[in-house]
Amino acid sequence: AAIEFGLGAPYEIEYHDRIASTNDRARELAAEGDENVVVVADEQTGGRGRLAREWTAPSGGIWASLLLRPPRPPAEIPLYTLAAAVAVARASREVGVDARIKWPNDILLTGEDGAERKLCGILTEMEGEADRVSWLVVGPGVNANIDADALPPDATSLRAAVGDVDRRAFLQRVLETFYELTSADADVEGILDAWREHAATLGRRVRIDTPGGVVEGEAVDVRFPGSLVVRTDDGDERVVHAGDCEHLRP
Numbered sequence: 001a002a003i004e005f006g007l008g009a010p011y012e013i014e015y016h017d018r019i020a021s022t023n024d025r026a027r028e029l030a031a032e033g034d035e036n037v038v039v040v041a042d043e044q045t046g047g048r049g050r051l052a053r054e055w056t057a058p059s060g061g062i063w064a065s066l067l068l069r070p071p072r073p074p075a076e077i078p079l080y081t082l083a084a085a086v087a088v089a090r091a092s093r094e095v096g097v098d099a100r101i102k103w104p105n106d107i108l109l110t111g112e113d114g115a116e117r118k119l120c121g122i123l124t125e126m127e128g129e130a131d132r133v134s135w136l137v138v139g140p141g142v143n144a145n146i147d148a149d150a151l152p153p154d155a156t157s158l159r160a161a162v163g164d165v166d167r168r169a170f171l172q173r174v175l176e177t178f179y180e181l182t183s184a185d186a187d188v189e190g191i192l193d194a195w196r197e198h199a200a201t202l203g204r205r206v207r208i209d210t211p212g213g214v215v216e217g218e219a220v221d222v223r224f225p226g227s228l229v230v231r232t233d234d235g236d237e238r239v240v241h242a243g244d245c246e247h248l249r250p
């Protein structure tokens with residue numbers, strides 16, 4: 001059933017109580033020629049992170065995958081992950097948690113003990129030619145109404161932070177913001193500005209493993225299409241591409 005959107009976002013919702021992975025299902029729909037579909041599940045039995053890592057996804061989460069066919073070249077796709085992170089961060093703030101984005105794709109909450117824990121991760125997958133994306137799947141997973149002890153140790157949930165939320169309303173806010181940031185007449189600077197507003201990483205020291213070696217210094221900005229600008233100790237500016245990042249340590 002299509003969700004009613006104040007902003008007229010054109011996504012159809014396909015809901016599953018339980019599925020292996022919403023990203024896998026969205027990719028299936030892509031192969032069938034669909035677009036503007038959001039696959040949502042209460043529980044995933046084979047949730048995936050990046051680089052073939054596992055994603056723990058018990059009942060009570062917001063496991064979602066947006067299937068889109070944006071008229072943009074593959075090189076610009078990191079913008080969509082940034083927009084999804086902003087959308088989740090905003091919706092989280094609206095339910096009363098101070099969510100911050102860790103470049104490129106994690107949403108963190110700081111606990112009473114001062115430790116940062118992961119509330120949400122985003123798995124973005126696509127296929128395309130040099131100048132045009134054929135399909136794009138943006139898959140945010142939000143630990144919503146889940147006990148913290150059902151999650152990995154460095155994870156947290158909305159339940160643990162503020163109590164259970166209305167998942168349908170939360171997802172609707174995420175999709176509205178995402179649509180607003182990425183619709184045809186939206187501009188790229190708007191996405192980057194919104195990201196900066198919610199960033200945990202900017203102004204901090206980072207150490208990033210990239211294929212070209214370790215980049216260490218202060219994260220000073222985010223740049224089109226989603227790269228991190230790092231000022232190294234000798235004063236150079238290095239630009240790290242989102243796809244290059246294996247590990248980002250605070």
Ligand code: BT5
Pocket residue numbers: 020021022023024044046047048049050051053054055056057062063064065105106118119120121122123139140141142143151152154155156
């Ligand atoms: C991510 O990967 O952060 C992307 C996760 C995307 C999950 C969504 S759910 C909807 C859609 N369908 C899918 O199948 N996937 C997407 P990565 O940066 O590689 O982080 C993975 C690491 O996070 C794991 O190795 C664990 O250490 C940790 N982890 C696993 N499950 C977690 C959870 N529920 N909450 C927080 N951290 C978790």
